[in-house]
Amino acid sequence: MFTGSGGDEVNAxxxxxxxxxxxxxxxxxxxxxxxxxxxEVNEHLAPIPVLPVPTLMAFGMxxxxxxxAGVWPVSxxxxxxxxxxxxxxxxxxxxxxxxxRERIRRAxxxxxxxxxxxxxxxxxxxxxxLRSYGLPVLDDMLKESVLVDxxxxxxxxxxxxxxxxxxxxxxxxxxxxxxxxxxxxRSLM
Numbered sequence: 001m002f003t004g005s006g007g008d009e010v011n012a013x014x015x016x017x018x019x020x021x022x023x024x025x026x027x028x029x030x031x032x033x034x035x036x037x038x039x040e041v042n043e044h045l046a047p048i049p050v051l052p053v054p055t056l057m058a059f060g061m062x063x064x065x066x067x068x069a070g071v072w073p074v075s076x077x078x079x080x081x082x083x084x085x086x087x088x089x090x091x092x093x094x095x096x097x098x099x100x101r102e103r104i105r106r107a108x109x110x111x112x113x114x115x116x117x118x119x120x121x122x123x124x125x126x127x128x129x130l131r132s133y134g135l136p137v138l139d140d141m142l143k144e145s146v147l148v149d150x151x152x153x154x155x156x157x158x159x160x161x162x163x164x165x166x167x168x169x170x171x172x173x174x175x176x177x178x179x180x181x182x183x184x185x186r187s188l189m
Contacts, residue, residue, distance in 0.1 A: 001071050005059070006078035009052035010086040011094040027174060029158040033151035050080040061180050064187075130171040134179050138162050146185040153178060 030038075049056060055078050066073045076082070086094065093099045104114040142162060147153040158178070165171045 001066070001073055003073050003075045004077060005062075005073070005075040006052065006055040006083075007097065007100065009055045010077055010083055011097050011100070012052075025174065027178075029154050029161055029178065031148070031151045031154045034153070037152075050083055051078050052083070060184070126173060126176065127170050130165075130173070130176060130179075134171065134175060135162070135165060137179050137183060138165075138175065141179070141182050145182060146189070147178065147182050 055075075059073075059075075063073050089099065101114045105111070138158075139162070141148070142155065142159050145153065145155065145158075148155040148158070161172070161175065165175060
């Protein structure tokens with residue numbers, strides 16, 4: 001299956017530029033071990049990978065499921081040569097995926113394909129998945145958790161986040177990260 005994975009990342013400001021990134025929202029359920037580790041996050045780093053780190057993280061989350069289902073995911077937008085090429089482009093060619101959209105136009109596809117009036121949005125799918133499948137995993141995690149046991153997550157603060165999520169209009173997508181990491185760690189056991 002050919003995927004578009006990595007397309008957003010290669011069109012973003014490259015991490016080696018002087019781009020201003022928004023301050024991330026605080027994570028209230030971080031345990032003391034995680035807080036201490038964050039203080040040293042920029043020490044003893046591995047070399048910067050060619051592929052954008054969010055893309056690598058997405059591959060780690062999604063590709064095992066694809067492979068188990070017999071689907072071999074191919075992501076041409078993150079071929080190292082394309083990634084390096086995109087890093088070198090001026091931002092105006094990447095803003096709004098301008099280069100990709102122009103290529104689609106030149107291929108003869110209509111404007112509704114090249115630049116749809118309403119871009120795709122997976123927030124409803126994420127919300128449904130978190131509410132239907134994520135919250136039950138979170139309930140299990142509150143009973144027994146690798147991350148809580150290791151001190152990386154504060155179980156009481158996570159329980160409070162669970163209560164808030166139950167009554168909130170939308171489940172905070174920040175919970176997705178801790179759930180994905182917990183499920184990933186459990187799969188190794």
